[in-house]
Structures are given as C-alpha cells and as structure tokens.
Amino acid sequence: MLKLAGFFCPLIGVRMTHYRKPPLSIQAQLELLQQRGLVIGDAANAKRYLQRVGYYRLMGYFYTQRVPGSDHFREQATFEEAISLYEFDRGLRDLVMEAVGHIEIAARTVLTYHFAHAHGAFGHLEPRNLTFTEQDHADWLTGVESEVTRSKEAFVRHYRDRYTSPAFPKVPIWMATEVMSLGSLSRFYRALHNREQKTVAGEMQMAAPVFANWLHVTSVARNVVAHHGRLWNKELGVSAVRPRSAGWSEL
Structure with missing residues (x-):
C-alpha cells in the first residue's frame, strides 16, 4: 500500500518525496541563479533568454559551471558563458x-x-x-x-x-x-x-x-x-562505430 504523507512505498522499498517546487517568475528565476553564485553581466539580456528559451532548457548549458553535487555555481561562472554554449x-x-x-x-x-x-x-x-x-x-x-x-x-x-x-x-x-x-x-x-x-x-x-x-x-x-533538444555535451546512448576500411583511420 502506498501512503502519500511521509511517504514510503514497501512495494519498491524506496522512500518517496512529493515534488513541491512552485513555478517562478522570470525575475525570481534570475534572482535564484544569482543567489547560487552565477554572475549575470546583462540582466535585461538574461531575462530575454529566460523568456524565450526557458530556465529549464538553459540548465543543460549551466551544468558544466556548477559545483559537482551542488546547486551552486563555481567561481566566475557566468550567464553569458551558458548563452554562448546555447548559441553554439x-x-x-x-x-x-x-x-x-x-x-x-x-x-x-x-x-x-x-x-x-x-x-x-x-x-x-x-x-x-x-x-x-x-x-x-x-x-x-x-x-x-x-x-x-x-x-x-x-x-x-x-x-x-x-x-x-x-x-x-x-x-x-x-x-x-x-x-x-x-x-x-x-x-x-x-x-x-x-x-x-x-x-x-x-x-x-x-x-x-x-x-x-x-x-x-x-x-x-x-x-x-x-525536437530542438540539446546536442552539445549530450549522451545519445549509442556510439558510432569507426569503419576499419582505408581512408577512415586518419579521421
């Protein structure tokens, strides 16, 4: 039996947790990134990207600037670096x-x-x-x-x-x-x-x-x-085989 308050599922032996994060305004998204240590050089431009591209999609381009195992960013991490990766x-x-x-x-x-x-x-x-x-x-x-x-x-x-x-x-x-x-x-x-x-x-x-x-x-x-997904730094789950024939070994 699955109880939803507190909550533990004996069928799979895993403690379950509700997702309770609320939606954030664009300004709140920007402030959250700053609170986590991200440097934002041009706030107006950052807001435009958050409005047109979206916070969640951009997170894939922030990933390499984050402190491993943390929501916080490493020193000198910038919004502009993530945007450069997104445009690339x-x-x-x-x-x-x-x-x-x-x-x-x-x-x-x-x-x-x-x-x-x-x-x-x-x-x-x-x-x-x-x-x-x-x-x-x-x-x-x-x-x-x-x-x-x-x-x-x-x-x-x-x-x-x-x-x-x-x-x-x-x-x-x-x-x-x-x-x-x-x-x-x-x-x-x-x-x-x-x-x-x-x-x-x-x-x-x-x-x-x-x-x-x-x-x-x-x-x-x-x-x-x-589907306009992130291709940079993405694991596709499959790898291309390199041909053994002449002409490919130099590539």
Missing part, C-alpha cells in the same frame, strides 16, 4: 540536420531500390523477406502503416483513393519508405537478409554492420535535433 548548440543542430538530410535521402533511395527489385512492390508485407520474428514484423508493419495513415502526401492519398488491393494503408515499398520515420527505416535495414544488407551498404561504401550502426545513430541524433 543551435548552430550545431542546424549543421547536423542538414547532414542528416543527405544521409536520410540517400539511405531511403538505395534501400528502397534494392529491396523492391529483390522482392517487388509489396515484398515488405511478407515476413519471409525479412529476418524479423513474426511478432517483430507485425509490430514494425503496424508502425509503418500508422505512419502511412497519418501522411498528407499526395501520392499516399492517390493510392488510398484509387487502389483497393492491397488495401490501404498497405502501400508499395517506395511509398512506405518515403513517409516512414528514420527509426523505422533503420529497423527495416537491420531486418534485411545478410546478402541484401551487404549490397545496400556496399553502395554506401561501408561494411553492413557499420552502416546499420550509423543509421541507428543518425536516427537518434535526428530525433534530438528535430
């Missing part, structure tokens, strides 16, 4: 999104071309053409068809309005890959049979395991950037 990160996100766009389009095109020629327009509907388990294939396909259903693309509407077999939201692979998320595309590639993985990766001039890894990392990074 904003530019970094723009560069990453542009690079991801090139990678994403090329991956969609090459993967679709080879899979369609190997298995036909609706080959992705057949579990035998992929290495998914039966349940994983069903889950992946449900996700793809959900993305197809949500799409507003003219070619998706055209298929829905004109063709009855296979019934919408089942669409040809070259339509599905255009609207599926990069995460779904990454899973699709990893489910290809080994021979097809090598063919696709070979056209991208890398080994199949490396290409699979890079698609996954790109998908994770894209999600961060697309």
Whole structure:
C-alpha cells in the first residue's frame, strides 16, 4: 500500500518525496541563479533568454559551471558563458540536420531500390523477406502503416483513393519508405537478409554492420535535433562505430 504523507512505498522499498517546487517568475528565476553564485553581466539580456528559451532548457548549458553535487555555481561562472554554449548548440543542430538530410535521402533511395527489385512492390508485407520474428514484423508493419495513415502526401492519398488491393494503408515499398520515420527505416535495414544488407551498404561504401550502426545513430541524433533538444555535451546512448576500411583511420 502506498501512503502519500511521509511517504514510503514497501512495494519498491524506496522512500518517496512529493515534488513541491512552485513555478517562478522570470525575475525570481534570475534572482535564484544569482543567489547560487552565477554572475549575470546583462540582466535585461538574461531575462530575454529566460523568456524565450526557458530556465529549464538553459540548465543543460549551466551544468558544466556548477559545483559537482551542488546547486551552486563555481567561481566566475557566468550567464553569458551558458548563452554562448546555447548559441553554439543551435548552430550545431542546424549543421547536423542538414547532414542528416543527405544521409536520410540517400539511405531511403538505395534501400528502397534494392529491396523492391529483390522482392517487388509489396515484398515488405511478407515476413519471409525479412529476418524479423513474426511478432517483430507485425509490430514494425503496424508502425509503418500508422505512419502511412497519418501522411498528407499526395501520392499516399492517390493510392488510398484509387487502389483497393492491397488495401490501404498497405502501400508499395517506395511509398512506405518515403513517409516512414528514420527509426523505422533503420529497423527495416537491420531486418534485411545478410546478402541484401551487404549490397545496400556496399553502395554506401561501408561494411553492413557499420552502416546499420550509423543509421541507428543518425536516427537518434535526428530525433534530438528535430525536437530542438540539446546536442552539445549530450549522451545519445549509442556510439558510432569507426569503419576499419582505408581512408577512415586518419579521421
């Protein structure tokens, strides 16, 4: 039984504590930062960032200036240094999104071309053409068809309005890959049979395991950037594999 006053949960053996922090005005946020030792050179500019960017989002850029294990800042920590990092990160996100766009389009095109020629327009509907388990294939396909259903693309509407077999939201692979998320595309590639993985990766001039890894990392990074998340000094939870082939070792 979970008691909420004082409060201890025997089910998990952890003492629970209510979150009681109230919302703070912009002025109160500024004063709190100053009380914790942050130097603010331009209060008016700091207020503008707190109003337009937000205290909680900016905390990720204050982190390296804080005393470890404390809410207080180290000596000479400044609001301006955090803003400099925020602006750098904003530019970094723009560069990453542009690079991801090139990678994403090329991956969609090459993967679709080879899979369609190997298995036909609706080959992705057949579990035998992929290495998914039966349940994983069903889950992946449900996700793809959900993305197809949500799409507003003219070619998706055209298929829905004109063709009855296979019934919408089942669409040809070259339509599905255009609207599926990069995460779904990454899973699709990893489910290809080994021979097809090598063919696709070979056209991208890398080994199949490396290409699979890079698609996954790109998908994770894209999600961060697309939601305007902090990319600087962030652990993505996945690491890019360095290719062993000639030409990469010098990078």
